[in-house]
Amino acid sequence: MGKGEQTRQAILDEAFSLASCIGVGALSIGVLAERTHMSKSGLFAHFGSKEELQLAVLRESQMRFGEAVVRPALREPRGLPRLRAMLANWLDWTRAVNLPGGCVINAAAAEFDDQPGPLRDEVRKALIALRDTLGEAVARAVAEGHLRPDTDIEQLVFEITGIYQATQQSRRMLNDPDAGRRAIVAFERLVRDYAVPPEKE
Amino acid sequence: MGKGEQTRQAILDEAFSLASCIGVGALSIGVLAERTHMSKSGLFAHFGSKEELQLAVLRESQMRFGEAVVRPALREPRGLPRLRAMLANWLDWTRAVNLPGGCVINAAAAEFDDQPGPLRDEVRKALIALRDTLGEAVARAVAEGHLRPDTDIEQLVFEITGIYQATQQSRRMLNDPDAGRRAIVAFERLVRDYAVPPEKE
DNA sequence: GACTTTAACGAACGATCGTTCTATAACACG
DNA sequence: CGTGTTATAGAACGATCGTTCGTTAAAGTC
Numbered sequence A, B: 001m002g003k004g005e006q007t008r009q010a011i012l013d014e015a016f017s018l019a020s021c022i023g024v025g026a027l028s029i030g031v032l033a034e035r036t037h038m039s040k041s042g043l044f045a046h047f048g049s050k051e052e053l054q055l056a057v058l059r060e061s062q063m064r065f066g067e068a069v070v071r072p073a074l075r076e077p078r079g080l081p082r083l084r085a086m087l088a089n090w091l092d093w094t095r096a097v098n099l100p101g102g103c104v105i106n107a108a109a110a111e112f113d114d115q116p117g118p119l120r121d122e123v124r125k126a127l128i129a130l131r132d133t134l135g136e137a138v139a140r141a142v143a144e145g146h147l148r149p150d151t152d153i154e155q156l157v158f159e160i161t162g163i164y165q166a167t168q169q170s171r172r173m174l175n176d177p178d179a180g181r182r183a184i185v186a187f188e189r190l191v192r193d194y195a196v197p198p199e200k201e
Numbered sequence C: 001g002a003c004t005t006t007a008a009c010g011a012a013c014g015a016t017c018g019t020t021c022t023a024t025a026a027c028a029c030g
Numbered sequence D: 001c002g003t004g005t006t007a008t009a010g011a012a013c014g015a016t017c018g019t020t021c022g023t024t025a026a027a028g029t030c
Helices: A005-024 A031-037 A040-044 A049-074 A080-096 A104-113 A117-144 A151-170 A179-195 B003-022 B029-035 B040-044 B048-073 B079-096 B104-112 B120-145 B155-171 B179-196
Strands: none
Touching: A005 A031, A005 A049, A005 B104, A031 A040, A031 A049, A049 A080, A049 A104, A049 A117, A080 A117, A080 A151, A080 A179, A080 B029, A104 A117, A104 A151, A117 A151, A151 A179, A151 B155, A151 B179, A179 B155, A179 B179, B003 B029, B003 B048, B003 B104, B029 B040, B029 B048, B048 B079, B048 B104, B048 B120, B079 B120, B079 B155, B079 B179, B104 B120, B104 B155, B120 B155, B155 B179
C-alpha cells in the first residue's frame, strides 16, 4: 500500500469515528485536519471535495458493516440461527468497530431523508443492501422450514429494522440498560409468530 | 399577542419546517433571516443565541406533537382503541403539521445522541414524555382487559417506537408505499400476542 | 544515486457563521 | 397626540467554512 492510500485510510478512520459522533453532514475539513495532524489542503487533496469525503465515509461504513455483521454470521448454519446471529452482531456492531457515536448510516438516513443528492443516494443504497441481506437470511429460514412458507419476508425485515432502531434509541438516548434484552424478546416473539402453523379459526 | 410574540412565532414556524428538512443542528440564523425576510440581528434578538432558537424549535415540536397526536386520540375510548388511534395519528403527524422533512425530534435524537448539552437534554425529555404517554395508554389497555395483566408495558412501548421508526425510514428513504400498512400489521400482531391468554406448556 | 512522480504544506480567497453594537423605526399606552 | 418602550435594521467583528494555487519535501522508479 502506497503512502497515499495509507494516509487516506488514516483520515477515513478518524472521519469515520468523528462522523459517528457529530454526523456525516457536520464533518468539517478543518477539524478533521486538526485531528489527523495535517494541513487542510493536504487532507483535502485526498478527496477533492467535501462531498467526496463524506461519500467515502459512508462507503467505509458499509464495508465495516459487512465485515463486522454479515460475514461472521455466515459461519452460522443457514436459516434462523444465521438470522439470529446477524441481529446479535448488528445490535452490537457499534461497539465492535470504532463507532463511539452510533451507526453512521442510520444517523445519516435521518439527516438526509429530505436532501436529494449523492449523499442521500449512497445512504439509500446502503439501506437497500442491508434489507436485501436480511431478506435473504429470512428467505433461507423459510426454505429451511424454520418459518412458515407463507411468511411475508418484507414484513419481517421491516419489523427487524424497527427493533434495531428502537434498541439504538433506547440505549443511546435513554440509557436503557435493558434495550438489548428487549430487542431479543421482540425478535424471538416475532419469529415464534411466524414459525407456528396458522391456527384454524 | 404583541408584535414581538407574533414575529417570534412566525420565525419559529419557518425554523420548524426548515429544521424538519435539514435538521435542528444545521439551522442557520442567516438562512432563517432570509426566509423570514428579516435581518440577521433582528431575528437574533428574539432568541439571544442560536442554541436558544434550537431549543425553542424542539419545544415547539413537542407542543405540536401533543396537539396533533395525543389530544385527538383522547377522544377515543380508553384502552386499545385509544392506543390504536394514537399510533395512527403518530404515523401521519408529519403530514398533518408542517413537517415536510419528517419528525424534528426523531432526527435530532439520532443527531445529538453523542453530544451532551441542553439540546440533547431537551430531546431526551421529549422522548421520555412520549414513552410515558404511550405507556399510560398501554396500561389503560391492560386495565380495561384488552391486554393480558402480565403485559410488559415497557416492552410493548419499546416495540411500538420501533414500528414508528421503521415506518418513517421506509417511507422517507426507501419510498415504500406499503410502510403504513406494514406498521399496522406489525402493531396488530403485537397486540394480538399480548391479548391472548398465556398458553399452557 | 539521479529523476520523476506524488504527497503535503502554507498562504490566501470569498463566503458564511454566530454575535455585538448603535441607530432608527414601529408599536403600546397615557 | 405625545412619549416611553420595544422591535428591527445595518454595519462590523473575529472565526471558520470549503476550495485554489504555487511551492517544497518525500516517496517511488530505473
